[in-house]
Every structure is written in C-alpha cells, then in structure tokens.
Amino acid sequence: MKPFTFKQFEIQQSKDVFRVGTDGVLLGALADVEYASGVLEVGTGTGLISLMLAQRNLQAEFLGLDINENAAELTQFNFENSPFRGRLKNSHQDFKTFETNDQFDLIVSNPPYFEESGSEKDKIARQTIELNFVQLISKASRLLSENGIFSVIIPADVGELFVSIGKENGLFLNRRIRIKGIENSKIKRLILEFSLQKKELDDSEFIIEKSPRQYSDQYLELTREFHVFK
Structure with missing residues (x-):
C-alpha cells in the first residue's frame, strides 16, 4: 500500500492494519495534549495519532500499545x-x-466500536472483540494522573453509553465535540474527553465537509500543519 505523507512525517500502511482515516486525524488534531508530559495511546494502528500529538507537543513522551502484532510492528517502523x-x-x-x-x-484511543459481525475486514481494529468499552474505560481511569485527560473518538450513537460507563468509573465528561460529515447532516462522531475532575462542559460542533468532497474551512484550518493539500 502507498504511504500516507504528512508535512512532517510519513505513515507506511499495510493491508493487515487499519489505515489512516479521518477519525484518527481528527483525534490527533483535537485531543488536548497541550499540558501533557506522558501520553499513552491504546490501539496505535499505524501510529498516526501519537505522531500527530508528538508534532503538537514537543516535550511529551509517548507510549503506544497494540494487541495486533502487525500493527505494533508497523507503528514501531513509523515511529x-x-x-x-x-x-x-x-x-x-x-x-x-x-x-x-x-x-x-493523556490517554488517547480510537477504540473498536462495532459489535462482532461476519466480516473479517479489520476485525480487531473495528470490533469490540478484544477490548470493549467497559474494559477500556475502567483501565484508563486507573492510569490517569490527577489532572489527566482521557480522550476518545466514537460513533455518536454510543455516546450516552460511553459517558454512563465513564461516570461509573469516576470519570467526568469535560469536553464534547460533535462531528458532522457534512453541513446539515446528523452528528456522526463524538470526541469525548474525561478527567477525574468535575468541570463545566466544553461543548462544540465540527463539520468536516462544506459540500461533497470539499473540506470545510474548519477542517482545513485544523489540519493545515499536517495535511499536504493539492
């Protein structure tokens, strides 16, 4: 597969590992990494999110984990x-x-979110076989520093469930970004950020495209330090 070239780094890809996608780019560009000194990524895939966060925070140290051996090797190469x-x-x-x-x-993850199906395509990365929300949230809550942030991107229709599990594990929702694929469409993704501290919710909306195949000004501005636009 062709590598995906960003302005400061390149992502080698593989048919055996979930490819570079918009969800990962959005989380890499929007997760609150500003004050982090130690960052953990759960499920690195290609390493995209950690690489974007490392570009945004020039002091932080990063540790990535992946249960898929092919993904771990690919991430290591890209790192x-x-x-x-x-x-x-x-x-x-x-x-x-x-x-x-x-x-x-900061603990960051673009977690598996589809229940098990008959498809073998990206089975571990896309389905909740190896890591479900309860396992992810409960473990993340124990590994957060006192003022740490747990940041994820998930489908909008499981947002309430994710927040509820977070509450059960002592995590407060501090930030929510409601993501639309295109203007005047339904919310398709949520970026949710939690901490052990209760704060006023920072709630916003983000639109990826202003019309089919035309990125919004919001997306272009967000990714201008990363994407190589033609």
Missing part, C-alpha cells in the same frame, strides 16, 4: 522513521493486561 523518534515508544501488548506504575497526563 523510528519520524522526527519525533526519541520521544516515542511502542509495545505489542494487550491493554487489558498492561501493568505499569506510571500514570499518564
């Missing part, structure tokens, strides 16, 4: 060939059994 290689580590590991004494200022 090692980036200008941020000295701050990026990756491990082939199951988040459910991951053990550490560290706490993280």
Whole structure:
C-alpha cells in the first residue's frame, strides 16, 4: 500500500492494519495534549495519532500499545522513521493486561466500536472483540494522573453509553465535540474527553465537509500543519 505523507512525517500502511482515516486525524488534531508530559495511546494502528500529538507537543513522551502484532510492528517502523523518534515508544501488548506504575497526563484511543459481525475486514481494529468499552474505560481511569485527560473518538450513537460507563468509573465528561460529515447532516462522531475532575462542559460542533468532497474551512484550518493539500 502507498504511504500516507504528512508535512512532517510519513505513515507506511499495510493491508493487515487499519489505515489512516479521518477519525484518527481528527483525534490527533483535537485531543488536548497541550499540558501533557506522558501520553499513552491504546490501539496505535499505524501510529498516526501519537505522531500527530508528538508534532503538537514537543516535550511529551509517548507510549503506544497494540494487541495486533502487525500493527505494533508497523507503528514501531513509523515511529523510528519520524522526527519525533526519541520521544516515542511502542509495545505489542494487550491493554487489558498492561501493568505499569506510571500514570499518564493523556490517554488517547480510537477504540473498536462495532459489535462482532461476519466480516473479517479489520476485525480487531473495528470490533469490540478484544477490548470493549467497559474494559477500556475502567483501565484508563486507573492510569490517569490527577489532572489527566482521557480522550476518545466514537460513533455518536454510543455516546450516552460511553459517558454512563465513564461516570461509573469516576470519570467526568469535560469536553464534547460533535462531528458532522457534512453541513446539515446528523452528528456522526463524538470526541469525548474525561478527567477525574468535575468541570463545566466544553461543548462544540465540527463539520468536516462544506459540500461533497470539499473540506470545510474548519477542517482545513485544523489540519493545515499536517495535511499536504493539492
């Protein structure tokens, strides 16, 4: 597969690993990484999100985990060939059994979100077989630093469920970005950010395209330091 070229780094891709997509780009560009010194990404795939966050925060140290050996190897390759290689580590590991004494200022994930189906395409990355929401949220809540942020992108129709599980695990919703694919359409994705601290909710809307195949000014501005637009 062809690599995906960004302004400061390149993503090698594989047919065996979930490819670069809009969800990952949005989370990489919008997750609140400004004050983080230690970042954990759960389910790295190609390494895209950590690489984008490393470009945005020039001091933070990153650790990526992926249960898929092919994804872990691909992430490692992309990390090692980036200008941020000295701050990026990756491990082939199951988040459910991951053990550490560290706490993280930002835990970020573009998690699996489809229930099991008959399709084999991107089975681990797209389906909740290896990691469900309860497992992800409960473990993330224990690994957050006192003022840490847990940031995810998920389908809009599971947003209430995700927030409810967060509450059960002592996490407060601090920020919500409601994402539309195109103007005047339904909300398709949510970026949700949680912390152990109760704060006033920062609620906003984001539109990807202003018309079919025409990116919105909002998207162009957000990604101008990353995308190479023709």
